Amino acid sequence: MNEIICPHCDRAFKVDESGYAEILKQVRDADFELQLHERLELAERDKQSAVELAKAKVSNDLQKTAAAKDAEIQELKSKLDASVVTQKLAVTEALGAVEKERDTLANALAQAEREKKAASELAEALLAGELHKVSASKEEEIRELKAKLHAVELEKKLAVTEAVGAVEKERDELKNGIKQVMLEKQLAEQSLRDKYETQIKDRDDAIERLKDMKARLSTKMVGETLEQHCETEFNRVRSMAFPRAYFEKDNDARSGSKGDYIFRDSGDAGTEIISIMFEMKNESDKTATKSKNEDFFKELDRDRAEKGCEYAILVSLLEPDSELYNAGIVDVFHRYPKMYVIRPQFFLPMITLLRNASLNSLKYKTELALVKAQNIDITQFENQLETFKNGFARNYDLASKNFQTAIAEIDKSIDHLQKTKDALIGTDRNLRLANDKAQDVTIKKLTRGNPTMAAKFAELKSEAAE
Numbered sequence: 001m002n003e004i005i006c007p008h009c010d011r012a013f014k015v016d017e018s019g020y021a022e023i024l025k026q027v028r029d030a031d032f033e034l035q036l037h038e039r040l041e042l043a044e045r046d047k048q049s050a051v052e053l054a055k056a057k058v059s060n061d062l063q064k065t066a067a068a069k070d071a072e073i074q075e076l077k078s079k080l081d082a083s084v085v086t087q088k089l090a091v092t093e094a095l096g097a098v099e100k101e102r103d104t105l106a107n108a109l110a111q112a113e114r115e116k117k118a119a120s121e122l123a124e125a126l127l128a129g130e131l132h133k134v135s136a137s138k139e140e141e142i143r144e145l146k147a148k149l150h151a152v153e154l155e156k157k158l159a160v161t162e163a164v165g166a167v168e169k170e171r172d173e174l175k176n177g178i179k180q181v182m183l184e185k186q187l188a189e190q191s192l193r194d195k196y197e198t199q200i201k202d203r204d205d206a207i208e209r210l211k212d213m214k215a216r217l218s219t220k221m222v223g224e225t226l227e228q229h230c231e232t233e234f235n236r237v238r239s240m241a242f243p244r245a246y247f248e249k250d251n252d253a254r255s256g257s258k259g260d261y262i263f264r265d266s267g268d269a270g271t272e273i274i275s276i277m278f279e280m281k282n283e284s285d286k287t288a289t290k291s292k293n294e295d296f297f298k299e300l301d302r303d304r305a306e307k308g309c310e311y312a313i314l315v316s317l318l319e320p321d322s323e324l325y326n327a328g329i330v331d332v333f334h335r336y337p338k339m340y341v342i343r344p345q346f347f348l349p350m351i352t353l354l355r356n357a358s359l360n361s362l363k364y365k366t367e368l369a370l371v372k373a374q375n376i377d378i379t380q381f382e383n384q385l386e387t388f389k390n391g392f393a394r395n396y397d398l399a400s401k402n403f404q405t406a407i408a409e410i411d412k413s414i415d416h417l418q419k420t421k422d423a424l425i426g427t428d429r430n431l432r433l434a435n436d437k438a439q440d441v442t443i444k445k446l447t448r449g450n451p452t453m454a455a456k457f458a459e460l461k462s463e464a465a466e
Contacts, residue, residue, distance in 0.1 A: 040207070047203045054196040061192050065185060072181050079174065226282045227260055230315060230347050237348065242355075250277070250307065259303040265355055267362050271369055274358040276351070277309040282317040293318050293325065293341050294332075301336040311354060312339040315347055 227249075234247050246264040261278040279300045283291060293316050304312040319325055329350060330341045342350050447454035 043207050047200075047207055050203055051200055054199060057196070062189050065188050065192075226280045226315065226317065226344065229344060230278070230280060231261070233348055234351075241352065250303070252307070255306050257299055257303055259300065259307065262307060262309065263351065264309075265358075267366065269366055269369065271362065271366055273362055274311070274355050275309040276311045276313055276354065277304040277307055278313050278315060279303070280315045291318055294335070297332060297336055297339065301339060304339075310338060310358075312336065313350060314339070314341045315344055316341055317344065 231247070234242075238245065238247070242265060244266055247261060250259045250262050252258055259277045260280050263274075263276040263278065265273045265275075267273055277300065279296060281291070281293070281296060293314060296314060300312050300314055316325065324330060325341060325343065328342075329346055332339045332341060340350065447457055
């Protein structure tokens with residue numbers, strides 16, 4: 001029977017085991033439903049926050065990307081404008097040089113025309129043969145100057161055509177570059193949008209899984225605590241991964257405290273591979289005073305030492321916002337040796353990790369056990385010899401003690417006899433002195449100085465004479 005105290009009237013009610021289990025189940029169901037509902041609300045709030053954050057981040061990234069692309073476009077436009085200006089300057093310089101050369105040739109041609117005119121004026125004064133020779137020479141020179149001028153005009157046109165073609169080609173290349181940049185910008189925006197849409201979808205899927213888990217828990221796993229969850233997870237893989245393992249609740253509270261579960265695994269020869277003391281901690285989000293993981297380290301380390309376990313692991317849902325404990329497996333060796341803090345999802349991986357690490361030392365443990373088995377006779381002989389030596393020493397101590405007691409009693413007897421001897425010798429001496437004194441006693445000596453007694457003895461003597 002179990003007693004339940006009413007929190008309102010403080011009266012105690014006795015409830016049998018089935019009724020107590022039913023009440024406990026109802027309390028756990030209500031508390032679990034409340035915790036799960038709160039976790040779902042928290043997940044929904046996290047989702048909204050994540051969506052808003054993702055939107056803000058996407059917008060910020062898009063703005064940054066657009067600004068970078070705009071800057072790149074402006075830079076390309078600046079380069080295009082600078083290239084156009086450069087090409088215009090080059091064309092202007094080429095045209096200037098061609099025009100200068102053209103002007104030079106035109107001046108030369110005009111000079112030749114003037115010279116021809118002067119030559120015609122002198123024709124009348126020269127001979128007909130000489131005039132014809134001079135005119136032919138001047139006409140030849142004029143044809144050469146015209147040919148040079150035509151060549152310069154052609155070079156000028158070619159230079160202008162090449163310059164314009166180069167400018168147009170570079171302009172087309174810059175336009176293609178701008179189109180490429182715009183395309184990359186659009187692809188980057190689409191990639192960011194797809195990325196954050198995927199993250200939002202994953203968060204929605206996680207919320208749906210939580211809702212589905214709630215629905216399943218309400219029918220199949222009602223009242224499951226963190227301890228029951230870990231035990232269920234272990235039992236699912238026990239037959240495949242840990243066929244020789246021991247994983248049970250720690251019910252030994254003789255020392256005043258106990259852990260939640262003890263895990264032990266051994267090899268084929270029965271040699272223990274690893275042992276772990278587990279403690280599971282969880283609390284409601286509505287709890288006023290929030291516990292911390294480190295509040296349970298000292299007690300867990302004491303339980304580990306008292307139960308002879310090698311490792312200590314705290315499976316905890318406390319401090320849900322801690323980046324340290326949410327990151328994965330956390331060792332607290334700086335506080336307590338061979339102690340870890342994990343979330344429930346790392347329960348089985350942690351056991352597997354430690355067990356595989358301990359398998360490396362199994363060979364040495366097996367060899368040590370074999371050596372101990374081979375040396376058991378020597379150990380027993382040494383124990384028997386030690387037992388014999390201890391027994392012999394004890395008997396020797398007892399005999400020596402009795403011998404010393406007998407010698408002491410003999411010494412006491414000798415001392416007593418000596419005292420008796422001395423007493424007898426003293427008695428003999430006193431008797432001899434007494435005898436001497438008795439022999440020395442006479443009537444005369446007795447009556448000396450005693451007239452009365454002298455008279456009495458005189459009377460007796462006279463009567464005896466009569």
